[in-house]
Amino acid sequence: MNYQKILAVIDPTADTQKSLSRALELAEKSGASVTAFLTIYDFSYDMTTMLSMDERETMRQAVIDDRTEWLAGYVEQEYANLSHNIDVKVVWHNRPYESIIIEVIDHHYDLIVKGTHQHAGLKSVIFTPTDWHLLRKAPVSVLLVKEHDWPEDGQIIAAVNVGTEEPAHLSLNERITLNANYFAELLHSRVNLVNSYPGTPVNIAIEIPEFDPQGYNESVKKYHTESMQAHAQRFHIPDNQCFVEEGLPEDVIPALAECIDAELVVFGTVGRQGLSAALLGNTAEHVIDKLDCDVLAIKPEGFDCPIKR
Numbered sequence: 001m002n003y004q005k006i007l008a009v010i011d012p013t014a015d016t017q018k019s020l021s022r023a024l025e026l027a028e029k030s031g032a033s034v035t036a037f038l039t040i041y042d043f044s045y046d047m048t049t050m051l052s053m054d055e056r057e058t059m060r061q062a063v064i065d066d067r068t069e070w071l072a073g074y075v076e077q078e079y080a081n082l083s084h085n086i087d088v089k090v091v092w093h094n095r096p097y098e099s100i101i102i103e104v105i106d107h108h109y110d111l112i113v114k115g116t117h118q119h120a121g122l123k124s125v126i127f128t129p130t131d132w133h134l135l136r137k138a139p140v141s142v143l144l145v146k147e148h149d150w151p152e153d154g155q156i157i158a159a160v161n162v163g164t165e166e167p168a169h170l171s172l173n174e175r176i177t178l179n180a181n182y183f184a185e186l187l188h189s190r191v192n193l194v195n196s197y198p199g200t201p202v203n204i205a206i207e208i209p210e211f212d213p214q215g216y217n218e219s220v221k222k223y224h225t226e227s228m229q230a231h232a233q234r235f236h237i238p239d240n241q242c243f244v245e246e247g248l249p250e251d252v253i254p255a256l257a258e259c260i261d262a263e264l265v266v267f268g269t270v271g272r273q274g275l276s277a278a279l280l281g282n283t284a285e286h287v288i289d290k291l292d293c294d295v296l297a298i299k300p301e302g303f304d305c306p307i308k309r
Helices: 018-030 043-047 053-078 096-107 129-137 167-187 202-207 213-234 249-259 282-289
Strands: 005-009 033-040 086-092 111-115 141-145 155-159 190-197 242-246 264-268 294-298
Touching: 005 018, 005 096, 018 033, 018 111, 018 141, 018 167, 033 053, 033 096, 053 086, 086 096, 096 129, 111 129, 129 141, 155 167, 155 249, 167 190, 167 264, 167 294, 190 213, 190 249, 213 242, 242 249, 249 264, 249 282
Parallel strands: 005 033, 005 111, 033 086, 111 141, 155 190, 155 264, 190 242, 264 294
Antiparallel strands: 141 294
């Protein structure tokens, strides 16, 4: 696991670019290259059809040049003392997420880093439509960051689904854990594994009098605990950093993240086979909405990006 080309998505509405700061923090530790990438589009351009093609192109290029000058100036001012080289790129596109994905495909980036928005007056993070499109459709890992430090000896959570024998799930668990370990090594942090399992279905307990809900619950927990131990041992993660909890993922994962003050949660996204228990779908959207930390979305092996060049 090694991220060597990082695309930092620039937010033209923000005073500080936390995506670029986080990308550079990673690059300083890993030796990766960083590109500051800005998508722009002036919707007044759609109203200029009465102009000639040359006039429209001149207008478009003037906007691109202006924003390129602004971004280059921002980078020079904010990171003048940084030895790391930062490339700057501005593109014209009316759908930011598509331009980001096309840039990744064309130039073989390994990681997208994008800043999130803080809810006004609240602690929670707001995820925009562009964030969701990238989480669902980008062909590479997506790191969504908020403005906070990544302290040494911090906490990283890897959200896995160990209660399955499906090869696709097992492969995704491995990729999630490898990524969590990679970031933990870079940041000198600890990896915590979390897995939730469902409680006893109430309707079964009511409809079948001889059904033993306590015994059922204990056997389900035992199976998930043993599966978690086996997975953790493969990656040298100690038992006291493994959490197997009854409940829904959207309750269990944010609760653990808050309890241990996690800096980062790593999870998997749905592949083309539609992994029923893998995160991203309605369940993951509920999970992510409740998190107040950075999130890293990992694509499964064989992911088929719906955006084609």
